[in-house]
Structure formats: C-alpha cells, structure tokens
Amino acid sequence: MIRFLNVSLEHLPGRGIKGVSFSIERGQFVLLAGPTGAGKTTVLRLIYLELIPDSGQILIEGQFQHYNRKRELALLRQKMGIVFPEPRLLPDRNVFDNVALPLRIAGWKSRNAHLQVNRLLFRFGLKDRGRAFPGELSSGEQKKAAIARALVARPFILLADEPLSNIDAEASAEVLEHLRQINAEGMTILAATHIPDPYQGLAHRTLHLRNGRLIE
Amino acid sequence: MKLWIAFALREGLEGLRRSIFHSFVAVAALTLAVSFLGFFGYGAINLQRAAEGLLESLQFEVFISPAIPETEHPLLKEAIREIDPRWGITYISRDSAAATFAREFDPELFNILKENPLPASFRIDLPASQMQPDSAELVVESLLALKGIDDVIYDRELLEMVYSGMGKLALWGLGGGLFAIILSVGLTFNAIRLKIDGQHESLHLMSLLSATPGMLRAIFLVQGTILGLVGGLLSSALILGVGALIRVSMSNGMEITVPHPYLLIIVGGVLGMLGALLAVGRYLEV
Numbered sequence: 051m052i053r054f055l056n057v058s059l060e061h062l063p064g065r066g067i068k069g070v071s072f073s074i075e076r077g078q079f080v081l082l083a084g085p086t087g088a089g090k091t092t093v094l095r096l097i098y099l100e101l102i103p104d105s106g107q108i109l110i111e112g113q114f115q116h117y118n119r120k121r122e123l124a125l126l127r128q129k130m131g132i133v134f135p136e137p138r139l140l141p142d143r144n145v146f147d148n149v150a151l152p153l154r155i156a157g158w159k160s161r162n163a164h165l166q167v168n169r170l171l172f173r174f175g176l177k178d179r180g181r182a183f184p185g186e187l188s189s190g191e192q193k194k195a196a197i198a199r200a201l202v203a204r205p206f207i208l209l210a211d212e213p214l215s216n217i218d219a220e221a222s223a224e225v226l227e228h229l230r231q232i233n234a235e236g237m238t239i240l241a242a243t244h245i246p247d248p249y250q251g252l253a254h255r256t257l258h259l260r261n262g263r264l265i266e
Numbered sequence: 267m268k269l270w271i272a273f274a275l276r277e278g279l280e281g282l283r284r285s286i287f288h289s290f291v292a293v294a295a296l297t298l299a300v301s302f303l304g305f306f307g308y309g310a311i312n313l314q315r316a317a318e319g320l321l322e323s324l325q326f327e328v329f330i331s332p333a334i335p336e337t338e339h340p341l342l343k344e345a346i347r348e349i350d351p352r353w354g355i356t357y358i359s360r361d362s363a364a365a366t367f368a369r370e371f372d373p374e375l376f377n378i379l380k381e382n383p384l385p386a387s388f389r390i391d392l393p394a395s396q397m398q399p400d401s402a403e404l405v406v407e408s409l410l411a412l413k414g415i416d417d418v419i420y421d422r423e424l425l426e427m428v429y430s431g432m433g434k435l436a437l438w439g440l441g442g443g444l445f446a447i448i449l450s451v452g453l454t455f456n457a458i459r460l461k462i463d464g465q466h467e468s469l470h471l472m473s474l475l476s477a478t479p480g481m482l483r484a485i486f487l488v489q490g491t492i493l494g495l496v497g498g499l500l501s502s503a504l505i506l507g508v509g510a511l512i513r514v515s516m517s518n519g520m521e522i523t524v525p526h527p528y529l530l531i532i533v534g535g536v537l538g539m540l541g542a543l544l545a546v547g548r549y550l551e552v
Contacts, residue, residue: 098474120479124478126476132474138471142468152476155481199475
C-alpha cells in the first residue's frame with residue numbers, strides 16, 4: 051500500500067530522514083517510534099505529500115508521486131486521514147463544520163455529508179457537541195474531533211502524528227480504543243509517537259527511527 | 267467542477283459572514299468608490315447631453331445680398347445644398363423675417379420705417395460632427411465664397427465654450443473614472459489581502475485536507491466579487507436616490523437621467539473580482 055524506497059530528505063539543516071525504506075500493507079497498524087527530532091513527522095509529511103523527498107521513491111497505492119501535479123496530489127490527500135499533533139481545529143467553526151470540512155472540499159452532497167458527520171460524531175461521543183466551538187471542548191474532545199475529521203471522508207489510511215499528545219490518561223485510553231476499533235474494521239493506521247508503550251498489543255509492527263534513520 | 271464551485275461559493279460566503287464587521291467596512295468603502303465612479307459617469311452623461319442640447323440650438327444665419335432678386339434665392343439654396351447635402355437649410359424671406367421681428371420686438375417699427383430693411387436669409391443646421399470651432403469656420407468660409415451671400419453669423423463664443431467645456435469634461439471624467447476604478451480595485455485588494463492574512467492557518471489546513479490551489483483561490487475571488495456586487499448594488503441605489511432628489515429640486519426644466527443603473531452592480535462585481543485576483547496572485551501561497 052505504501053512503500054518508501056531509500057527515501058532521504060533534509061528539510062531543515064540537520065533535520066529529516068536518510069535512506070529510509072519500509073512498506074506498510076493494507077489493514078496494518080504500524081507504529082513509527084522514536085525520540086523527538088528522529089524524523090517521524092517528516093515521514094508522515096512525506097506520505098501526505100506536504101514534503102518532497104530529495105532522493106528515493108515513495109509509492110502510494112502502487113503509484114509513484116508526481117509532485118508537480120497539484121490536482122492529483124489533492125485527490126490523493128482526499129484518500130488519507132491526517133491527525134496532527136495539535137488538533138488544528140478551525141476556531142471559527144463549530145465541531146460539526148470542522149468535521150465536515152474534508153467532505154465539503156471533496157464535494158459531498160450536503161445530505162450525505164450531514165449523515166456521515168453525524169455518524170462520526172456519534173461514534174466518537176461528540177453527538178451533543180456538534181454545535182460547540184473548539185475553544186469550548188476539552189483536550190480529549192478536541193483530539194477525538196480531529197480523528198473524526200480525519201476519518202470522515204473514508205480514507206484508505208489514517209496517519210496519526212502523536213495521537214495521544216496533550217490529553218489525559220482517560221482520554222488516551224478512549225482514543226486508543228477508537229484506534230483499535232478502526233483498525234479492526236480494516237483501516238490501515240500509521241501512528242507516530244515518542245512514547246510507544248501505550249500502543250503495546252495494538253500495533254502489528256513498530257518502525258524505530260533515530261536521527262533520521264530507520265533502526266529495525 | 268460544479269461541486270468545486272459549490273465549495274468556493276460556500277466558503278466564500280461563510281468567510282464574509284464570519285468576519286462580518288470587516289466585510290461591512292469593505293462594502294461601505296466599495297460603495298463609496300463605485301458611487302464616485304457612478305457620479306462621474308452619470309454626471310458626464312448628463313453634462314454631455316446638456317452640451318449637445320446647446321449645440322443643437324446653435325444655428326448659422328446666412329444673409330442674402332439685397333442685390334440678388336428673390337427669384338434667384340432657390341438657386342442659392344441649391345448651391346448651399348451642394349456644399350454639404352447633410353445640412354438642414356431653411357429659407358427665411360424678407361417678409362417672414364419682418365413678421366418675426368415685429369412679433370418678437372416692436373410691431374410698430376415697420377410703420378415708422380415705411381420699408382422693410384431686413385434681408386432674406388437661410389438658417390442652416392449642421393450635423394453634430396461639424397459642430398466644432400474649426401469646422402464652423404470652414405463652413406463660414408465656404409458660404410461666404412458663394413456669390414450673393416453677404417454675411418454669415420453664428421454664436422462662435424458659445425460653440426468655443428461648449429467645445430472646450432466638453433474637452434475638459436472628458437479629461438476630468440477620464441481622470442475621475444480612473445481614480446475611482448483604482449480606488450475600488452485597491453480597496454478590494456486590501457480587503458482580500460487582510461482576509462488571506464487572517465486565514466493563513468485555515469488555508470494551510472484546507473490544503474492538507476485536499477483543497478486544490480484553484481479551490482482556495484476561488485474562495486477569495488468569490489469574496490471579492492460579492493463585496494463588489496454588494497457595493498455596486500448600494501451604489502446604484504444611492505445614485506438613483508440622488509438622481510431623484512436632483513430631479514425634484516430642479517425647477518429649470520433640465521432633465522437628469524440615470525440610464526441602466528444596474529450597470530454599476532456589474533461594474534462593482536468586475537472591479538471586486540479584479541481586486542481579489544490581484545490580492546490572490548500577490549499574497550495567496552498555496
């Protein structure tokens with residue numbers, strides 16, 4: 051599904067990845083572990099095409115990427131669900147509109163979008179928080195809303211960067227349970243974390259990164 | 267494509283709604299700028315019409331020499347017609363001139379004089395294209411060259427005044443119109459620039475959530491166009507109102523017209539879109 055072939059990128063002096071190769075198969079839950087600055091976020095940003103590798107190839111669903119075709123990149127992003135370390139919910143929109151944003155961009159019909167967003171809000175226990183604005187939510191609720199937004203357009207992969215950051219233990223357990231359920235339903239997940247312990251028993255594989263290099 | 271437009275329309279409208287105060291200020295400023303353009307445009311149209319009215323009233327009086335017998339006057343008329351067939355030529359006989367004089371000035375004058383001293387004449391109406399000081403002088407020269415024409419008179423001062431007035435009007439209209447256009451585009455440019463600055467994070471996120479650069483650009487083009495259309499709509503209402511007020515307060519019979527006021531809505535929309543296009547090209551990084 052996703053293959054990195056000797057990918058290198060130095061996007062900031064001394065920051066990036068060097069000669070990284072790995073593959074992720076459909077339905078896997080892969081953990082990308084490593085300390086801060088190891089290159090985890092760089093790998094995710096390369097997958098969701100925000101960064102362009104200096105060398106090497108990235109195959110997504112068997113296709114090499116053409117970074118100059120912006121429309122194709124946009125269409126590919128539609129198939130990926132992204133959870134950022136910070137929830138990055140838009141503060142001037144309520145939870146419903148934040149979760150619905152990928153569907154509006156993808157051009158879903160209003161009625162279908164409404165049903166899909168409500169389904170996700172219900173699933174993440176946010177049904178009654180749809181009209182609330184991000185500032186009115188707890189950190190855990192914000193994180194769940196961000197995951198709901200990532201899943202709303204039915205992506206083929208969920209790319210989660212530090213999905214447990216800045217939330218308490220109770221919310222972490224809830225988020226982990228959601229990730230387990232989503233993966234059990236067949237969703238491929240690549241989660242980056244600097245604390246891999248909570249994911250034990252959940253991830254099928256762990257890729258360890260250190261100083262931009264993959265350590266198996 | 268349809269869904270793409272729907273996204274841009276929705277986001278554009280919601281963006282304006284979310285920053286309602288900023289949108290209100292932008293519309294108010296645009297209304298003033300487009301109104302300025304409207305006042306210049308419609309002012310110029312009305313002054314142009316007034317000037318044309320004055321020129322239409324301008325006529326050439328061509329006096330026939332008393333030495334030419336009345337029987338030859340039709341031949342003279344034909345000779346004048348041969349100079350330019352577009353001229354309107356009216357023959358005024360000596361009797362007719364005397365009757366007009368007596369009616370307008372002094373009915374008793376000819377009883378005292380015992381004789382009619384007024385010569386026969388032609389009244390000539392020129393087409394608008396010849397109503398210029400230089401052309402008028404050529405007309406006079408060509409008429410005086412005819413045998414039997416004593417004198418040609420016309421209101422040269424009025425013609426020169428109207429002609430130079432129209433030139434100044436065109437210059438002012440061009441300058442004022444350009445200023446208003448630049449003002450409208452500049453105001454929209456600035457309004458959209460502020461919106462782009464304020465939505466930097468949202469735009470980056472939308473891009474990561476698969477919005478194409480075209481979609482993001484379209485949001486601001488929609489906003490600029492809507493600001494312009496609303497500004498144009500309010501301007502046309504303002505112009506119509508002011509036009510009605512002037513009509514009511516004018517007592518000298520001068521007619522004020524505001525043809526096709528809805529044109530200002532279209533002009534506002536186009537200028538708004540142009541301002542947005544410039545701001546997007548300059549500030550939107552996607």
